[in-house]
Amino acid sequence: MKTTLQDLKDRRSVRAYKPEQIKDEALEAILEAGTFAPTGGGSQSPVIVVVQDSALIEQIEKLNERVLNRPSSHPFFGAPTLLNILVDKTKPTPVEDGSLVIGNLLNAIAALGLGGCWIHRAKEVFASPEGQFLLRKWGLGEQYIGVGHCIVGYPAGPLPIAAPRKDNYIIRGN
Numbered sequence: 001m002k003t004t005l006q007d008l009k010d011r012r013s014v015r016a017y018k019p020e021q022i023k024d025e026a027l028e029a030i031l032e033a034g035t036f037a038p039t040g041g042g043s044q045s046p047v048i049v050v051v052q053d054s055a056l057i058e059q060i061e062k063l064n065e066r067v068l069n070r071p072s073s074h075p076f077f078g079a080p081t082l083l084n085i086l087v088d089k090t091k092p093t094p095v096e097d098g099s100l101v102i103g104n105l106l107n108a109i110a111a112l113g114l115g116g117c118w119i120h121r122a123k124e125v126f127a128s129p130e131g132q133f134l135l136r137k138w139g140l141g142e143q144y145i146g147v148g149h150c151i152v153g154y155p156a157g158p159l160p161i162a163a164p165r166k167d168n169y170i171i172r173g174n
Contacts (some may be wrong), residue, residue: 006155007111012160014115016097017153021052026112027081030152036082037100040093046147049084049138057082063131064149067124075119076129079151084122086135086144090160098147105150115155 029052036050051057061076070073076082078133085101086093102118111114125131133143 001113005109007120008097009162010159011110012162014159015077015117016156016157017077017115017151018156019078020154021080022114022152022154024112027152029112030105030108031083031112034085034101034105035106037097039097039100040091041121043091043093045088045091045094046098047086047140047144048101048105049086052068052080053154054074055081059130060084060125060149061133063125063128064119064121066128067099067121073115074082076149076151077117078156079115079117079153081152082125083150083152085150086122086126086140087147088143089145090143094145095101095147102150105152109150109152114152115159116150116152118151119151122148125149 031048031050033166034046035044037046039045051060057076057080060082061074064075065071065073083105084103085098091097106116106118109122123146126135126144131146132142
């Protein structure tokens with residue numbers, strides 16, 4: 001328990017990566033952690049699409065840049081692994097389910113000493129014609145929406161230090 005709590009405190013978003021690919025064993029452990037995230041009604045509605053092909057990562061990154069309206073901004077920060085979290089929008093809690101998967105992924109990434117970061121705009125990326133093409137290519141129907149991208153890799157430098165927590169973060173309502 002002590003290690004889990006410390007991992008949760010130490011986890012930081014990493015925005016610079018070494019080009020070397022993560023080990024398969026680490027990837028499998030991260031993915032397994034994602035599959036154990038709670039989902040509404042136990043639906044297990046999220047799907048994690050793993051991309052390690054640099055050309056495909058760049059293609060998805062360019063779609064993300066287009067949504068961001070900042071060409072060449074490199075929102076995936078050179079990470080060698082991209083996890084796309086998609087959820088069936090017909091389920092009662094798709095955004096919540098996908099968000100919990102991303103939380104588990106990020107905590108597992110940190111516990112393994114790797115770097116990770118939640119990258120937004122997946123909803124818009126996978127709603128685009130190009131994104132819809134990728135969903136079909138991956139065997140997913142148009143009922144799937146993007147909740148987030150999770151980038152993974154070896155940090156290129158030291159992890160950022162956590163900012164102090166705000167004073168009014170917790171309010172006791174009794």
